Amino acid sequence: MKLVKANLADFNTVKNIINTTIKTIYPHYYPTGVVEFFLTHHCDDNIRKGIEIEMVLLIDVNGIIVGTGSAHENEISRVFVLPQLQGLGYGTLIMNRLESIIAKGYSEIVLDSSLPAYNLYINRGYSPFKYNKIITTNKDILCFNIMKKAVVRCIDGKINYNNRLFSSVSNTHNGEVSSATIFQYHQNKDMVWAEYNGGDILKGYLIGTSDDKSNLNFTYQHINQKGEIRTGKCLSTPKILTDGRISLLERWQWTNGDNSFGHSIIEESNIIKLTYPIVKSNAALLCEMFLKKTF
Known part of the structure; x- marks a missing residue:
């Protein structure tokens, strides 16, 4: 099993994986107009253009191409695995490589994010930060979340904690921090500070330093x-x-x-400050997990 970069000679293979997955899986989740939108969006010209300008990967299992995925700048798109081979970890392997490239x-x-892939992305540390929708030509509505995940990048070999959110996953009985407590970290060179609140904590602050091994x-x-x-x-x-998130053993x-x-123990959290209104109709809430390009 190996991951290889696609070229234009692989056009038909990439197209077959995308079209087969859309036609087989998407009708279980989307109305007809949305399925047709996806097929149009992943048209021949767009697939060819993607192969030419993006990092398009193929996963080869004993000489058979079973999945594909793309990265362009800091965006992942068109991650598809043949329907009969889903659930075997191939999508995870593609995501691992694409994330490492970005x-x-x-x-x-x-x-x-699509509805079927939403939990996969949540488990990988992605968080929804923008809600969007597209009205198709026959008036069906495609609703989806744009998601993001911070990369654990190191500066001079050290973790950068700046703008990371953490929540508690365990504590001894004499502590006051709980799973309802959220920490927002900041960093400037070796100085680290954070605000925290939630649960039994009305308002809290911490300040300190990060050493050569990123210990705080x-x-x-x-x-x-x-x-x-x-x-x-x-x-x-x-x-x-x-999944790439940071855990702090305290x-x-x-x-x-x-x-x-x-x-x-606190772990990097999937909770973010939403950029769209929290109160929505039931229909909008159901729509929030749809996608336009991936899975």
Whole structure:
């Protein structure tokens, strides 16, 4: 099994994978007008143009091409795996390679998500940040989310924590941070700081430094729901998860109250500040997970 770059000689192979997947899978999720829109969008000219100017990959399994995917600048598109071979990990292999290509030159990856692929992208660390829709020629409506994922890029071999959101996944009983607590990190050179709130935390701040291995050493303070001011210190060790997100393994101690110690884990979160209204009709909510180019 290998991934190879497509050229114009592979046009018919790429076209067959795209058309077969659309005609077989999409009618289960989309109205006829939307299926026809996808087939028109992935027309011969667009496929040829993609092969010429994009990084179009093919996955070869024992001499048989079973899937394709494309990257252009920081965008992933046209990821398709033959219907009878879906669920075997081929799409994951394509995504892994496309993401690694984009990560060499960009700080985030964007894509348009379909309904069937939405959970796959969520599990890979993507978050919806823009809602869009297209009205097809027969008035069927294609609704979809544009999604993005931050690339864990290193500066001088170090993780850059700037503008990353984290949420708690575990904590010892004497801690006050919970899964409802969201941290927004910032970084300038070796200085790192964050705001956090949610759950038992009304408002909190932390400030510290990042060392040569991207470990964080900081102090924190917050006001809890009881109106108490709590202070502490923490050492955080980073770990890169399989989906590319950052996990921080934390050893902390209160510096007021009982001065007890604790352990916690926070992970880079899929939660983002939405750029479109949160209140929508049921139809709009159902539409939010559609796509125009991928899967």
